[in-house]
Amino acid sequence: MFKIDPRSSTPIYLQIVEKVKENILKGILELEEKMPSVRELAKMMTINPNTIQKAYAELERQKVIVKIRGKGTFVSADYNGKKDEERMKALKDLFKKGIVEARYLGLKKEEVINMIENILEELKGDK
């Protein structure tokens, strides 16, 4: 389902969170679609269920998915567009870090913009 790198420094559960969000944007996971259960996904990915559990909890906290008792877990119908100030700051920091790294890799301004545009393209839709 999602490619996970167990050697990465970012925890597995966060990798899952990112991949889920990415797949939703790409349309691979559709809105309101049912997510695999924790156990199911754990088996599919041969990952500790506790880890999946933690990922789902985080996704629910971010309102990306919704748990409905007795029915299962679903992709949230609408992703909230409220501009949480803290998250905005974190986002800017993230980009800054990326751009600093880009500079140290010798990338020019245009190359960076290009890279960004490619990724934007990759995540279909413009909403």
Add this chain to the structure above:
Amino acid sequence: MFKIDPRSSTPIYLQIVEKVKENILKGILELEEKMPSVRELAKMMTINPNTIQKAYAELERQKVIVKIRGKGTFVSADYNGKKDEERMKALKDLFKKGIVEARYLGLKKEEVINMIENILEELKGDK
């Protein structure tokens, strides 16, 4: 000197690494300039010298700074623009993560590009 957030999940030593690189790009730290000594900076920031040490070690590994025996630590005269493939991939992943997050915060394509351009401008250096 550098503002550090001790509550952040990214370790202090890595925050220092990022800040130093950022400040060099901004021109706040000039090339060949002497960095504060480990102990000095530790006292200034009221942080344990070992932590600063670790940050400096990482910076030297990345060739951002150079240590000269008995004399101190200096900003490296030339940062090499080798496009390491692995680091390029990591960079792309970082940006992708940022863009996914941006979408979830309700930012439009133009707003993302704008944000990136602002940061690029900011890092152009003020000197």
Add this chain to the structure above:
Amino acid sequence: MFKIDPRSSTPIYLQIVEKVKENILKGILELEEKMPSVRELAKMMTINPNTIQKAYAELERQKVIVKIRGKGTFVSADYNGKKDEERMKALKDLFKKGIVEARYLGLKKEEVINMIENILEELKGDK
């Protein structure tokens, strides 16, 4: 496990790094094999865990071992044979130093070559 000389001028953590690499080449440590945990090895060698930690960090940086979150540390499956130019130069310097020393010890050309061949043989692995 590894014989360490605490009086040596080369730091303990680097001695460990060398020994691990040597043992892998000899086949004493097999590829993909699990390494002893930091604490475990620390206890076995009666060395502070932080020192082992530093050795493992260096080994991971050199891609000799891989750490997998929560599971432990493993000998890397594949060591990449990239001929880094800098490291090649360092290697040549190292050998030069050795040969100068050999001459001062009164060794003849053949004796040096012999010594080298013996070591090459030794590292061919016994498994």
Add this chain to the structure above:
Amino acid sequence: MFKIDPRSSTPIYLQIVEKVKENILKGILELEEKMPSVRELAKMMTINPNTIQKAYAELERQKVIVKIRGKGTFVSADYNGKKDEERMKALKDLFKKGIVEARYLGLKKEEVINMIENILEELKGDK
């Protein structure tokens, strides 16, 4: 006179020691030749005289040079060919370290032997 790398991890005084020995083997410094005085060399290399002092002390300890009171310092007439056991062991360790590194750089046996032979060639004489 000698190219020194102040950023290297091996101390300056040891770099000098190595270079002197190397230059003697190459014939650049001849046997019985007068060495520059400590102050002279220090000025030539813009290095702290204490450091040169330490290098000369080490060279004398190894009987590579000889200090003659009131006259100066001279290259020793004969380098001693006694096979100090400790130094032999250290030499072997040095070579082993080099060969391990060579393996990790992907060098084949022949390439290693070749490298060694080239360096042997470079240091003229076969004594």
Add this chain to the structure above:
DNA sequence: GTGGTCTAGACCACG
């Protein structure tokens, strides 16, 4: 005075 290493001991996130 500079950085480098090591120990001891504590706390934390992850799986």
Add this chain to the structure above:
DNA sequence: GTGGTCTAGACCACA
């Protein structure tokens, strides 16, 4: 139980 980070404090080599 695994590794990662941080603090405190000590000792050492180098220039």
